Amino acid sequence: MASSKHGRKKQNDRKTAKAARLDVVEQMTAHQNSTSKALSLPPGAVDLGAIDTRGTPIGPQDKHEAARAMAEIAPELAALQEKLVAEAIRGGRRRILLILQGMDTSGKDGVVKHVLGLVNPAGVHLASFKKPTAEELRHDFLWRIAGQVPQAGQIGVFNRSQYEDVLVVRVHDLVPRQEWSGRYARINAFERKQVREGTVIVKCFLHISKDTQRERLAARLDDPTKYWKYNPADLTERGFWPHYQDAYADALRRCNTVGAPWFVVPADRKWYRNWAIASLLLETLRQLDPQYPPADFDVDTERQRLAES
Amino acid sequence: MASSKHGRKKQNDRKTAKAARLDVVEQMTAHQNSTSKALSLPPGAVDLGAIDTRGTPIGPQDKHEAARAMAEIAPELAALQEKLVAEAIRGGRRRILLILQGMDTSGKDGVVKHVLGLVNPAGVHLASFKKPTAEELRHDFLWRIAGQVPQAGQIGVFNRSQYEDVLVVRVHDLVPRQEWSGRYARINAFERKQVREGTVIVKCFLHISKDTQRERLAARLDDPTKYWKYNPADLTERGFWPHYQDAYADALRRCNTVGAPWFVVPADRKWYRNWAIASLLLETLRQLDPQYPPADFDVDTERQRLAES
Numbered sequence: 001m002a003s004s005k006h007g008r009k010k011q012n013d014r015k016t017a018k019a020a021r022l023d024v025v026e027q028m029t030a031h032q033n034s035t036s037k038a039l040s041l042p043p044g045a046v047d048l049g050a051i052d053t054r055g056t057p058i059g060p061q062d063k064h065e066a067a068r069a070m071a072e073i074a075p076e077l078a079a080l081q082e083k084l085v086a087e088a089i090r091g092g093r094r095r096i097l098l099i100l101q102g103m104d105t106s107g108k109d110g111v112v113k114h115v116l117g118l119v120n121p122a123g124v125h126l127a128s129f130k131k132p133t134a135e136e137l138r139h140d141f142l143w144r145i146a147g148q149v150p151q152a153g154q155i156g157v158f159n160r161s162q163y164e165d166v167l168v169v170r171v172h173d174l175v176p177r178q179e180w181s182g183r184y185a186r187i188n189a190f191e192r193k194q195v196r197e198g199t200v201i202v203k204c205f206l207h208i209s210k211d212t213q214r215e216r217l218a219a220r221l222d223d224p225t226k227y228w229k230y231n232p233a234d235l236t237e238r239g240f241w242p243h244y245q246d247a248y249a250d251a252l253r254r255c256n257t258v259g260a261p262w263f264v265v266p267a268d269r270k271w272y273r274n275w276a277i278a279s280l281l282l283e284t285l286r287q288l289d290p291q292y293p294p295a296d297f298d299v300d301t302e303r304q305r306l307a308e309s
Numbered sequence: 310m311a312s313s314k315h316g317r318k319k320q321n322d323r324k325t326a327k328a329a330r331l332d333v334v335e336q337m338t339a340h341q342n343s344t345s346k347a348l349s350l351p352p353g354a355v356d357l358g359a360i361d362t363r364g365t366p367i368g369p370q371d372k373h374e375a376a377r378a379m380a381e382i383a384p385e386l387a388a389l390q391e392k393l394v395a396e397a398i399r400g401g402r403r404r405i406l407l408i409l410q411g412m413d414t415s416g417k418d419g420v421v422k423h424v425l426g427l428v429n430p431a432g433v434h435l436a437s438f439k440k441p442t443a444e445e446l447r448h449d450f451l452w453r454i455a456g457q458v459p460q461a462g463q464i465g466v467f468n469r470s471q472y473e474d475v476l477v478v479r480v481h482d483l484v485p486r487q488e489w490s491g492r493y494a495r496i497n498a499f500e501r502k503q504v505r506e507g508t509v510i511v512k513c514f515l516h517i518s519k520d521t522q523r524e525r526l527a528a529r530l531d532d533p534t535k536y537w538k539y540n541p542a543d544l545t546e547r548g549f550w551p552h553y554q555d556a557y558a559d560a561l562r563r564c565n566t567v568g569a570p571w572f573v574v575p576a577d578r579k580w581y582r583n584w585a586i587a588s589l590l591l592e593t594l595r596q597l598d599p600q601y602p603p604a605d606f607d608v609d610t611e612r613q614r615l616a617e618s
Binding site for chain 1: 395396398399418421422425426429430431433435437468523526527530533534536537538539541544547548601602603604606608611612614615618
């Protein structure tokens with residue numbers, strides 16, 4: 001151990017730094033699951049119009065605070081993710097499925113980039129569900145979904161999901177009402193099955209205002225480096241805004257189960273949206289509390305074998 | 310434009326900073342593809358023993374320089390990757406396939422975490438090829454590989470690859486010599502097909518010494534948070550070290566094609582390995598020079614539609 005004056009000084013500095021870190025950790029632990037609580041769907045009827053799309057009900061109140069908070073979240077998120085992966089290597093069954101839903105421009109892609117970009121890509125399974133292909137349409141609506149659920153140890157991410165089949169499908173009557181109306185129960189059953197197999201499901205509705213969507217679409221038309229993100233069909237869908245809000249309200253209400261709850265993420269501000277989902281993910285991982293598995297071999301035997309090799 | 314003395318001072322500072330950045334950019338451009346050149350397989354017979362596993366033939370010479378270099382590479386890598394993705398949205402066919410091969414502990418997983426972790430996970434397709442499953446064994450050895458090639462716009466990453474079928478398979482005679490000896494030509498043909506479809510293939514052999522492997526295996530046995538990375542079978546394979554080196558030398562020599570060249574990455578030092586592969590990836594993307602695609606809609610019409618929506 002360092003014994004010179006200089007060494008003690010450094011040691012004290014380290015102690016102070018460590019204490020400061022512990023303070024932060026304790027503070028965070030005290031608030032454990034507080035983001036989940038603050039952003040959970042209010043009980044009863046779902047009135048999306050009553051939930052502020054620019055709200056900051058918990059956590060950072062401005063961009064700078066959010067950047068600081070993200071810098072704190074990142075290492076813990078990565079460390080917990082590694083443990084989740086490690087656990088699965090030795091037979092652990094647990095995994096996470098993050099479902100991202102929201103109107104066009106609500107920031108689903110941004111969350112993938114800025115939040116999932118914080119963890120090891122080797123432990124992430126990302127699936128984007130676009131307009132179904134001819135082959136997908138020949139199967140039940142859950143067929144393509146079932147093929148993309150995360151493996152043990154993974155953080156699965158659905159950019160759009162099974163919910164499209166009670167959203168765009170319902171708004172445009174792509175199947176008869178009788179058919180889509182039965183899907184809420186089928187989705188709940190499907191999700192229950194995933195939960196039984198070891199998946200923690202975190203469903204996020206990225207909640208933006210119609211004005212914010214206008215601004216973001218305008219930005220795509222004003223900047224040639226964003227043309228590729230623009231699709232004239234998005235504007236057509238914008239015309240169905242109230243129908244989509246109704247469809248979302250129903251999907252959220254009817255599929256807000258204990259095992260697979262919905263969160264409403266105010267998403268007019270990108271920094272809040274990213275922080276909120278990173279925080280939901282962190283709380284989920286903390287609650288899972290994954291553990292490095294013990295050796296499934298005799299350590300001393302292996303040390304000896306290695307020494308002889 | 311700022312006109313006060315203070316304003317001019319700030320402006321000059323900015324100019325200086327900009328000039329410094331331009332210097333860096335020019336310097337980097339001047340050396341374009343220099344990492345690719347420095348790490349390309351020497352012509353003629355492959356003598357892996359003659360290539361220093363601790364070498365730093367180009368680029369950073371210590372950990373701190375490497376950290377600085379990585380911080381410079383990261384934003385350019387991410388920006389170029391976004392353009393590659395954007396290009397593909399409008400029909401572009403180009404993509405990258407990074408193939409990682411190397412002995413156990415050579416750092417394939419570390420590259421995925423530290424290099425691929427620098428870019429948007431939405432544009433990465435990662436495939437890890439472990440011991441083939443019963444189903445995979447019922448098919449030709451390229452069957453499972455073909456199912457994982459990257460889509461247009463993606464950076465595909467193979468953590469192990471088709472080369473296992475001329476490495477472990479050859480070392481342990483898992484198929485008759487006559488069979489594996491025909492695979493080099495079949496791999497070349499397969500890779501040629503990928504190149505024709507728009508894939509740039511970057512094959513990296515992570516070159517470590519037998520001593521470094523011992524250190525890294527020992528580290529896994531000394532640290533309970535690393536037990537999950539240890540597999541007694543790895544030690545058995547270590548016993549075949551010279552056979553693997555021979556098999557690698559042959560695979561590198563016989564499959565070092567113009568369209569899909571091999572690079573030998575000195576990998577005893579993790580910071581050098583990560584920098585080298587990030588730099589190879591950056592040079593590849595610079596050479597591809599992906600472009601944001603033009604609008605495939607009438608911008609003014611869309612502006613008007615948006616204004617009316």
